[in-house]
Amino acid sequence: MSAEPLLFKEGKTLFKIYPPEKKDKGFVPTNLKVFYNPRMVANRDLSIMVCAALRRKLGRSITALEPLSGCGVRGVRLGHELENFFNAIILNDINPVAYSIIKENIEINHLRGVGYAFNEEANFIMNLFAHRAWRLDYIDVDPFGSPIPYASAAIRAAKFNSSILAFTATDMSVLCGVYPTKAFSKYGALTSRTEYSHETALRILLYRLSLTAGAFELTIKPLIAYYMDHYLRVYFSVFKTPPHTINQVGYIYHCTKCLYRSTTLCVENKSLNCPLCGSKLVLSGPMWIDKICDEEFIKNVLSIKSLDYLPSYKQLKNILTTLPIENTMPPFYYDIHVLCDLMQLKVPKIDVLIDKISVNGFKAIRTHFSNKGVKTDAPLDVLKQFLISLSSEL
Numbered sequence: 001m002s003a004e005p006l007l008f009k010e011g012k013t014l015f016k017i018y019p020p021e022k023k024d025k026g027f028v029p030t031n032l033k034v035f036y037n038p039r040m041v042a043n044r045d046l047s048i049m050v051c052a053a054l055r056r057k058l059g060r061s062i063t064a065l066e067p068l069s070g071c072g073v074r075g076v077r078l079g080h081e082l083e084n085f086f087n088a089i090i091l092n093d094i095n096p097v098a099y100s101i102i103k104e105n106i107e108i109n110h111l112r113g114v115g116y117a118f119n120e121e122a123n124f125i126m127n128l129f130a131h132r133a134w135r136l137d138y139i140d141v142d143p144f145g146s147p148i149p150y151a152s153a154a155i156r157a158a159k160f161n162s163s164i165l166a167f168t169a170t171d172m173s174v175l176c177g178v179y180p181t182k183a184f185s186k187y188g189a190l191t192s193r194t195e196y197s198h199e200t201a202l203r204i205l206l207y208r209l210s211l212t213a214g215a216f217e218l219t220i221k222p223l224i225a226y227y228m229d230h231y232l233r234v235y236f237s238v239f240k241t242p243p244h245t246i247n248q249v250g251y252i253y254h255c256t257k258c259l260y261r262s263t264t265l266c267v268e269n270k271s272l273n274c275p276l277c278g279s280k281l282v283l284s285g286p287m288w289i290d291k292i293c294d295e296e297f298i299k300n301v302l303s304i305k306s307l308d309y310l311p312s313y314k315q316l317k318n319i320l321t322t323l324p325i326e327n328t329m330p331p332f333y334y335d336i337h338v339l340c341d342l343m344q345l346k347v348p349k350i351d352v353l354i355d356k357i358s359v360n361g362f363k364a365i366r367t368h369f370s371n372k373g374v375k376t377d378a379p380l381d382v383l384k385q386f387l388i389s390l391s392s393e394l
């Protein structure tokens, strides 16, 4: 006999989950009778911040759908912690045990009349909202692995021009180049294993979402796209505007010998040899090489001070402050440990390197993708000279 559900708390919300089986050492989310991962709290916290900003922007109540709800923690947290912000929150899961615990969690949080539980297949339930009269303000797709199997239905169920879609991807090994064949069939892009593959992963995901939206003559605008704790998360809106994806999608050429890299739009045609060392370049893409966030939207999200109680507020604030700065830099970061390793140099402190680059008239910043990463507009050969000079002082 497995144990009865027990009460748990996240943020300000109480909800029930099934405890781990006795035979499991610790908390293995996928072994639970109904999925719940406490380590995704920051992911859920940000969905609360985003919905608060969306409610303020729309100036009216929101309709929301979470087609893969697990125990329903995300949906009930939205309803409970953003009281009166929603007309309806639809919580769905294909697992019948999840469905029954979602219903309990709706009751515990007094969300009857706002929270609605369903036990359907995710695409099926999203398709019910594809009609213009039924489209939704917020759809949160948080599956196991890749969200692409749910992308078409989610995009069709979202209101154009005003809604927000949220997608989590946890299939990092596929997107980061460990399984290139799988990646090509799911994302239609060439992946490669580089020291900045978390960023190429994010951009390939954005590209694939833009392609799906394009099939419906829609374009996407990334609002917040980031990497954290081995997953990717993107918030975006879809617009009925003339397609311009051709100028936002491209490839990256990478030199495995000296780490030179260069982006190119799909419409361009660049030479295949490294201009620095002459080696053959490795091609990845297509991928999104435009902005990964909307500065104005992030400003709105951060202006809601009443949410600073959220358990991961500080961590999220850090990311949200870094993303707009990353937008101003060329895509892709350098991992200074990998560079120094390649050049057999001692590794300088990252802030010292950033100062050195800046006083020499180039831009340089840290990146949220990696604490060893630097984004700069300095060319690679110049960056290497800075590293040689700093390293000689160590």
Ligand SMILES: C[S@@+](CC[C@H](N)C(=O)[O-])C[C@H]1O[C@@H](n2cnc3c(N)ncnc32)[C@H](O)[C@@H]1O
Pocket (backbone or CB within 6 Å): 034, 035, 036, 037, 040, 044, 067, 068, 069, 070, 071, 072, 073, 074, 092, 093, 094, 095, 098, 120, 121, 122, 123, 142, 143, 144
């Ligand atoms: C990663 S969990 C969801 C976690 C949840 N969003 C949260 O924040 O805690 C994925 C859930 O999707 C459900 N699921 C898997 N395939 C599904 C499908 N095709 N339709 C609906 N639910 C599905 C699983 O039962 C599981 O509960």
Ligand SMILES: [Zn+2]
Pocket (backbone or CB within 6 Å): 255, 256, 257, 258, 259, 260, 274, 275, 276, 277, 278, 279
């Ligand atoms: Zn090279």
